[in-house]
Amino acid sequence: MLGTSPASGQTIPWIHRIHAMDIRSVDLNLLVVFDAMARHRSVGLAGEALGLSQPATSAALARLRATFDDALFVRAGTQMKPTPRALELAPAIHRVVESIQTDILQQAEFDPASADRSFTILTPDIGEVAFLPGVLRRLRQEAPQVRLLASALPRQAAAQALESGEADLAVGFFPDLQKAGFFQQGLFKTSYACITCAKSGPRVERLTRKQYLEARHVVVRPDGREHALDRFLEAKGWRRHVTLELSHFMSLLALLPGTDLVATVPEDIATVTERLVPIRRIALPFKAPVIDVQQFWHRRMQHDPASKWLRGVFYDVNRREANAGLPR
Structure with missing residues (x-):
């Protein structure tokens, strides 16, 4: 295939052929194998790094060759040398694999000490008086830049606020939130x-x-x-x-x-x-x-690191044994 050089206007052979691919036809697992091959230059070592057998790695390499219509890695002595096409692809594929591992698959973390954000807590004024003082003392020690907004909402609005993400947590007596789609955790019983x-x-x-x-x-x-x-x-x-x-x-x-x-x-x-x-x-x-005092959150926040931390703080601070009164 011939192309025109922008500098000279001369026709030169393209080193690489560009193939239009439908991304749906590409197995992203193969890109992980490609990245390992590019780093280790060995079917055996690439397989060990990925926890694959040598036959499974060889089969993946065969599929890669078919996908890109190129040999990609050719044996030269004790190594598998990359072809020019493989050398061209290697940096881009490494970025894709690294991005998937760090930005998509890696569990996000929440660092309360450096977090600068606010959380909305649904609770009546009894909750503001009973639950927040101890939580604020804990935040001052562990999360000085975290802010709390306490709000009291009618029954239906409370459920909607948690579902939409407008509120992070409801703390108190909320029998109407004991339904599908919500998680709950008991803090104490009172009367x-x-x-x-x-x-x-x-x-x-x-x-x-x-x-x-x-x-x-x-x-x-x-x-x-x-x-x-x-x-x-x-x-x-x-x-x-x-x-x-x-x-x-x-x-x-x-x-x-x-x-x-x-x-x-x-x-x-x-x-x-x-x-x-x-x-x-x-x-x-x-x-x-008896009043069951609990904290509630929507199921979509179940595995959110920031939400898990917030729930942990409220539980640690406000959990009481049976018949225990309000601490000073």
Whole structure:
């Protein structure tokens, strides 16, 4: 085949013939064998490097020759010398093989110490108070440039945010995420406590059921979510006298003192509230339901290194033994 030299305008024979190939007809495994042959110049050594038998390596070499319509490697003494076509192909094939190994097949790593990124955590304000302080202390030590965005979303929006990748993790009581497509990991089990103002609230150690239902209740339902307690009372046919309904637990800090309101809240909220304002606990007239506090993530993040690290931090920091309260 003849071509024209750009410099002289003379016709010269092309050293290499260019073959149009459909990439679908090329077995990429053969490129790995080619790269090994180009480096070792020996069928036996190339096979050893790849963990292939000599017959299997010879068969692969035969397929390479057919694919490129060139001898590629020719025996000369104790070595297999590359043909001009093989010398031309070797650098490009090595780059392809190296790129597949390093950029595609090698498991990505996440280095928290050098990471400069943010994670979005779905949790109500109870989670911000109970889960984040310990996590932030851990991040300060291990991942100083990592940032957290805590957000509370309605039920359906939470699932969609995890599915789309807008959120990385949901931490708390999310019974609606216990479905196909999501992974979950338990952190601890807790229950409910009844709290009231230490000075103005009901002056009893334990409420009867009648007293409990007739008391002036403040109920917190973050983003309209119902609680296990709501379902428990509804199943019993018991209706509380609800004076005030809130969407944030921390509003109790300002609303309980100086009133006769009572609030039945998760144990962690009771602990935080009594640390900050003068309240006291009143024994409930029934055994309150158990709350399973878990972390949830979408299945597409199951093997993501950054997500695995984040889940590990939340688990290590917030995992509790049975009946253990909120740590200081």
